[in-house]
Amino acid sequence: MVARTLESTNKTDRPVAYTVLEMLLTYQDEGMTARSRGFGFDTNPFLVKERLPQTTGEPVGDWRQKAEAWLFGWLLENAWTTEFD
Incomplete structure (x- = not known):
């Protein structure tokens, strides 16, 4: 897999x-x-x-990866939480 990088900033505003x-x-x-x-x-x-791609102009595939990653994390925690409720 090719490691693409994305620039972001941390709390000290260093890239x-x-x-x-x-x-x-x-x-x-x-x-x-x-x-x-x-x-x-x-x-x-x-x-x-x-944050929808229609508004931001971001490619739909990139947006979908982010949205599904967030949802997957939510579902993982939900499965763990509801198992012990």
Whole structure:
């Protein structure tokens, strides 16, 4: 797999290169955190109108990877949480 990198910034505003895999794992973690805090799957931040590809011009495939990574994290946490409820 070719490791593409995406530029981001951390809290010190220094550029940090993320591979696509690292970025997707971050979105999964955010989805898991949302579920553990009691938020529903419909709080996926990629479903907000301002982040839809029709608004941002982002390629649909890239947007879909992010949205599905977040949802996958949410579903993982949901499966773990509901197992013990």
